[in-house]
Amino acid sequence: MQNAKDTFYITLRSRLATVNPERTMMVRAVSRPGIFVQDAEAPMAQPLLDAFALNWTALAADVQLPAILTQMTCEIQYATAGTQNNAGLDRGRALEEMDYEVLKILYPYASQKMNYTQTPAAAMETMVFWSEPEFGPAVTIRDRLNRTVKVTVYAFQEQAEL
Secondary structure, three states, X not given: OHHHHHHHHHHHHHHHHHHOOOOEEEEOOEEEEOEEEHHHOOOOOOOOOOOEEEEEEEEEEEOOOOOOEEEEEEEEEEEEOOOHHHOOOOHHHHHHHHHHHHHHHHXXXXXXXXXXXXXXXEEEXXXXXXXXXXXXXXXXXXXXXXXXXXXXXXXXXXXXXO
């Protein structure tokens, strides 16, 4: 399952760097694309603004198939307060821009599964694929607009992963 999670994250990270190279974040004095896996980072008192946080929230497996098919739910959470130049009055537009970026980085809905525990990363035998995004409502918390998007990620477990 970890190879599927890593593949999903790195695929989205690479696509984001292409779709919007200016969407970056500074974490531990390092600038990188504005997307991260929440359980792989130190806890934060407040969510990062203008960045995408991936959270793995559910897991199911179909063991009746010749290969085990895992089904994982990933929630993509993001928030914006707009820009300082516009005193935050453009936060609706900023959220809409992030919504569009989510659509762009998720499509196409598949990627070759990779093993990132070795350098260079090695292609595996199967694909990781996912559902169309389910956008939750925009939620206002103080001066921020927040949204959660759910995606179901599927991957077959390969013999080397068992």
